[in-house]
Amino acid sequence: MIVFGRRLPGMSSLLLWALLWEIVGQTGWTFFIPPLSEVLVTLFNVIGTPAFQKAMYETAYAFVAGVFFAIVIGVPVGILIGKSRLLDELILPWVNIFLSAPLTALVPVLMVLFGFGMKSIIITTTLFAIWIIILNSRAGVKQINRSLVEMAHSFGASPFDAFFKVYFWAALPEILGGVRIGVIRAVKGVIIGQLLISIVGFGALFELYSNNFMMSHFWAVLIVLFALAFSLSEFFAYLERRVSYYAASR
Amino acid sequence: MSQTNDAFEKSEPVDMDSAVSVRSVSKNYGTVEALRDLSLEFPRGQLTSLLGPSGCGKTTLLKIIAGLLEPTSGEILIEGKKVTGPGADRAFVFQDFALLPWASVIRNVAFGLELRGVAKSEREAIAEKYIKNVGLSGFEKSYPHELSGGMRQRVGLARALSVDSQVLLLDEPFSAVDEQNRRKFQEDMLELVRNENKTFIFVTHSIEEAVYVSDQIAILLPRPSRVSEIIRPTSFRNTDVENIRRSPEYLDIVDQIWASLRNYVE
Numbered sequence A: 001m002i003v004f005g006r007r008l009p010g011m012s013s014l015l016l017w018a019l020l021w022e023i024v025g026q027t028g029w030t031f032f033i034p035p036l037s038e039v040l041v042t043l044f045n046v047i048g049t050p051a052f053q054k055a056m057y058e059t060a061y062a063f064v065a066g067v068f069f070a071i072v073i074g075v076p077v078g079i080l081i082g083k084s085r086l087l088d089e090l091i092l093p094w095v096n097i098f099l100s101a102p103l104t105a106l107v108p109v110l111m112v113l114f115g116f117g118m119k120s121i122i123i124t125t126t127l128f129a130i131w132i133i134i135l136n137s138r139a140g141v142k143q144i145n146r147s148l149v150e151m152a153h154s155f156g157a158s159p160f161d162a163f164f165k166v167y168f169w170a171a172l173p174e175i176l177g178g179v180r181i182g183v184i185r186a187v188k189g190v191i192i193g194q195l196l197i198s199i200v201g202f203g204a205l206f207e208l209y210s211n212n213f214m215m216s217h218f219w220a221v222l223i224v225l226f227a228l229a230f231s232l233s234e235f236f237a238y239l240e241r242r243v244s245y246y247a248a249s250r
Numbered sequence B: 001m002s003q004t005n006d007a008f009e010k011s012e013p014v015d016m017d018s019a020v021s022v023r024s025v026s027k028n029y030g031t032v033e034a035l036r037d038l039s040l041e042f043p044r045g046q047l048t049s050l051l052g053p054s055g056c057g058k059t060t061l062l063k064i065i066a067g068l069l070e071p072t073s074g075e076i077l078i079e080g081k082k083v084t085g086p087g088a089d090r091a092f093v094f095q096d097f098a099l100l101p102w103a104s105v106i107r108n109v110a111f112g113l114e115l116r117g118v119a120k121s122e123r124e125a126i127a128e129k130y131i132k133n134v135g136l137s138g139f140e141k142s143y144p145h146e147l148s149g150g151m152r153q154r155v156g157l158a159r160a161l162s163v164d165s166q167v168l169l170l171d172e173p174f175s176a177v178d179e180q181n182r183r184k185f186q187e188d189m190l191e192l193v194r195n196e197n198k199t200f201i202f203v204t205h206s207i208e209e210a211v212y213v214s215d216q217i218a219i220l221l222p223r224p225s226r227v228s229e230i231i232r233p234t235s236f237r238n239t240d241v242e243n244i245r246r247s248p249e250y251l252d253i254v255d256q257i258w259a260s261l262r263n264y265v266e
Helices: A013-027 A036-047 A048-082 A083-098 A103-114 A117-142 A147-154 A159-194 A201-211 A216-248 B002-011 B058-066 B105-115 B122-131 B147-163 B179-196 B205-212 B240-248 B248-264
Strands: B018-028 B032-043 B049-050 B073-078 B091-092 B169-170 B198-204 B216-221 B224-231
Touching: A013 A036, A013 B198, A036 A216, A048 A083, A048 A117, A048 A159, A048 A201, A048 A216, A048 B105, A103 A117, A117 A159, A117 B224, A147 B091, A147 B205, A159 A201, A159 A216, A159 B105, A201 A216, A216 B058, B018 B058, B018 B198, B032 B073, B032 B091, B032 B198, B032 B216, B032 B224, B049 B179, B049 B205, B058 B105, B058 B169, B058 B198, B091 B147, B105 B122, B105 B147, B105 B248, B122 B147, B147 B169, B147 B179, B179 B198, B205 B240, B205 B248, B216 B248, B224 B248, B240 B248
Parallel strands: B049 B198, B049 B216, B091 B169, B169 B198
Antiparallel strands: B018 B032, B018 B073, B216 B224
């Protein structure tokens, strides 16, 4: 952004919104919005407490495990249905249904099936993330240049080599795009899981703070969560840019 | 008994100089006949062009020889051995280059060897040599998107040469390359055929290009596809590259081919 001929650093618009938040908070217009400065002070006080660190650990554990399964299952499934017409016909409708389904409504079913513990939370997280990863991996494989496949075949590539040396790399830009969106969805999944299934982790903190009208605590945790999700998404965006040099010329 | 007879009959027409034989090959796509009962011999160590109007099945025939497509009936023999799929005895050069965009020039050139399990240092030494041969020294670490079309096809050519197959299959290799690069390529092809002692099968839609580079030109005509004529230029093959296009025989053959193809151009 360029203002009065000066180039402002990225995300400087955030400063403007932060200032607005502070002003609205200072006027005492609503208890719901405490001043940003107060939220930040609370944040630094809260961040060292055992309760917060336990919540952080529980959330991170469920999140990482959920995303791990979403990637490890989602990418191969996406590549396989992209390659096989039959599997595509069988599985694609389900992927599309679950992609647009209100997954929150399924969470009670998961609780019945898998209990009230960490397992259900991880599965919820995976369910939120996996569909877009499958769909993007499939799209990545679908757009592979036919002659790359023929090239690998004509030089005698084994199916294993073709998969890991051609298909995977050719689909990588789309796969990373899918993982990036999947990770953002997984943040939703893990919090919804922690609110609905068992009140643990950040979900428990949100519940606790909002029920007791501890708004500055509430916002502090939200800021931490937002910062984490944003950093992760930016990390995958960075990986995407790393491969973008060939995305346009496949 | 019948088997021995069969084998005898089959072995009889083998011309000792033939590296590749196409024996009454047909290819149908559903009800569409792409090729019908097509037979053709490819002399060893020479360049044979498959020339014809679009839709005459020349690329289909090349992919059948490559083992990428299966013929509906008939067979392909390479050095007397029946083709059942892609093999180490053939290497393919693609019209759109088919380079791995995420791999450097040297890895692309060595990719055929990599798939064959050749150790890294060994395959890179071989690749290095062919990169030099096609005139791309200094570009080993470059990526395909940093190269011009002509240079990319040199990478494709180096990859096909580095696996040291007896038969090179080229599918309109210069059609996506600009005119000046194409002329240079055509001159290089002549040198390659002379030096490499390989059998080249070259698909093109350019009459001039076919006559310029070929020892033998097979004219394919469509609906249904068949070999209508085989032309073997004689007089200008051993002259300098600069004089080929001035040779009366060259001009006559170009005219003659155009006369037989012009009716098939829509």
